Amino acid sequence: MLQRPRGTRDFLPDEMERRRLIEQRMLEAARRWGYREVCTPDFEHLELFTMKSGEGIIQEMYTFEDKGGRQMTLRPEVTAAVLRMYVNEGKVLPKPIRWCYVADCFRYERPQKGRYRQFWQFGIELIGADTASADAEVIMLADEVLNSSGVTFDLHVGHLAPMKHLLTDLSPEGQRAIMACLDKRDQGALEAALDELDHGHLSDPLAALSGCRTIEEIFEIAGDVPERARIEDTFALLDAQGIDYLPDFGIARGLDYYTGMVFEGFAQNLGAENQIIGGGAYRLAHLFGGDDVASCGFAIGFDRVMVSIGDFPLDSGTIVGVVCTPEARERALEAARAFRGAGFRTEVDLMQRGMGAQIAHAAKTADFAVVLGRREVDAGTVTLRNLETGEQREINLDDAIAEVARHGDR
Template identity: 60%
Template sequence: MIQKPRGTRDFFPDELEARRDSEETMRRAVSRWGYREVATPEFENLELFTLRSGEGIIEEMYAFQDKGGRDIALRPELTAPVLRMYVNEAKVLNKPVRWFYFGDCFRYERPQKGRYRQFWQFGIELIGADTSSADAEVIAVGYDLLRSAGVRFELRVGHLAMMKSLIVDLEVDIQKKVRGCLDKRDYGALHEVLPDTGRADQLTALIESKNLDDAFAITGAIPEEERIRETFAILDAHEVPYIQNFGIARGLDYYTGCVFEAFAENLGAENQIMGGGGYRLAHLFGGEDTPSCGFAIGFDRVMVSRGEESPRRPVTVAVVATPEGRIDSIRVASAFRKAGVRTITDLLGKSLSAQLSQAAKHADYVAVIGKREVEEGMITLRDLSTGEQKQLTIEDAVAGVVGIGVS
């Protein structure tokens, strides 16, 4: 028996329908903000990713040479491909450009709970706007998406200028060690990296600050202060609940300004479900230096966080028939399908009782066509949830079921 590749999954209909339901909910939510969907190839030139992250990332990727000797990689994320697409084909569009994406990505890493070698990302990129309003909108969209998807989460918002102002004069290697300590909230290690106890205490106090006034009392005046205050004020106007966190340290070499993360309440250790911020990538791919802001949501974690919540699914009608009604049953099924109703019929020549038993496992309604129904030009429509049944014309039966819509 040939098994599926390690780190991948098969999805049965119930699970896939739940995923499609969440996906569509998130698409509708992001569309309300004016973002439109784009799609990029599942494989790109390897250089697209090494330019951003360095050669070391190759060990974590599905990278290979194609038959023409070109270095290719399955995409490990979607921000770089979307910015490559912008530089290649969309630089002349009016700014800002509002795009969203949904797609599968691939990373060669050890599979574990919540981590797969093939996984899905949902995200947005706001390209060409360098304002506090743009930063706040992206954060608000991320909040709206997760809330719409039914995720319970905590949103943390910060700005890298605060931390950078306290470590900018340190050697690069020391800065990296400091960021590692802050990311892990390992204050003991932080004091070992920074013999200057005063500086370590400042960084600790910044992370633990509860409001902007306390944070700026620690950093002193910095050029970005007005923009930071504006961003938080606009977030408040959007009525987005968040926790101030100026200790977000991951991606400091990548992000350039605002940063934010969301953590789901019920995912255990692997609970980060969204991450994003302001960045500048376009110039790496041959474009102009263009301000951008965006985020990525781990869609697989959204599904785990939602748990066993049942998706809305289309109402299903099973058309069953005696031998006398089989030909008429085809026309009845066709009428339901033309009206957009999911409809199933017997293909194995089962008895009426066997058909009814099978229908009870898969359908919400049963349309029965027997000898009497054929003679009278009617059908018997049974609601399987209540047991109630009525003899109706095909038109009335279809109209009744269409009015139900979803279950």
């Protein structure tokens, strides 16, 4: 038998309904902040992602050559594509631009809990606003979107400036190496790397940076960095709005293109892969031929959110099963159409089963049975049976619809 590809999943209807419900809540939260949904291609030129993240990531991407000999790839993330889209078509739009998306991404990695080769991200990008208010809005929206999903999480918010200030004497490669150690919270590797770069004296301040939990301490350690006012303003806005977060200036995100504010969120029940959101302020558009516009955004690991919140009961709405004898089939289809027209999920027997078997089936899958036979056809009525209580009445179609509607309202 054919297997599905490694690291991919099939979703049965119950799971799809849960996923769509959570997705809709996230989109709705974003919509209320003015973020409108966009969509970019599932595949892009390979170059788009190597420009952003370097050649090293190719081995973890689904790359292929198309029939025209172009090097293409299934998108491994969405931000680069959205910024390409901005450069292609968004430059003339009034700033700031607020966009959001839900998109599947592909990475060739070893699957484990909460990590798949095809996975979905919910994200937003705020383009063209370079202020503390913009940074704060993105964090507040992240908080609201995650809360709307019902996931419980810890939010860590930081800024790269203090760390970069401490590392200012180091070469870009050196900075990158140190930030990688900090991102991993690997004290041993950090000290080794610092010694190798002849900056052992930075070990204590860097450790203190990761450890401190108020912004006053930050500037005691890192000095009066130019971004101080911006950082203080951002955090003051978050505090004023009652956002529950942890200042964390040890976040390095290991990335070259983040320029200022950075944040991460972590959920429970997730094992080793417990980060469910990452984001921050960045500059990318100039890489794709646009202006050097400031942007800020985040991406949520949608599948991880779903794993973390677990299964929950679904309200499938009121379901109607139409049961009929052969001579009443046409009338049954009419009745079904009327119930569907009233908005009810309505299923008609297709198996040519006997009346008893049809009702037995309806009892398993529906809330009401609408029974139609010779008697109802002659009388122009339907028999409506409540499959919970077993009560049934022979009434006209409109009354039956009204009664089912009352059940749905309760």
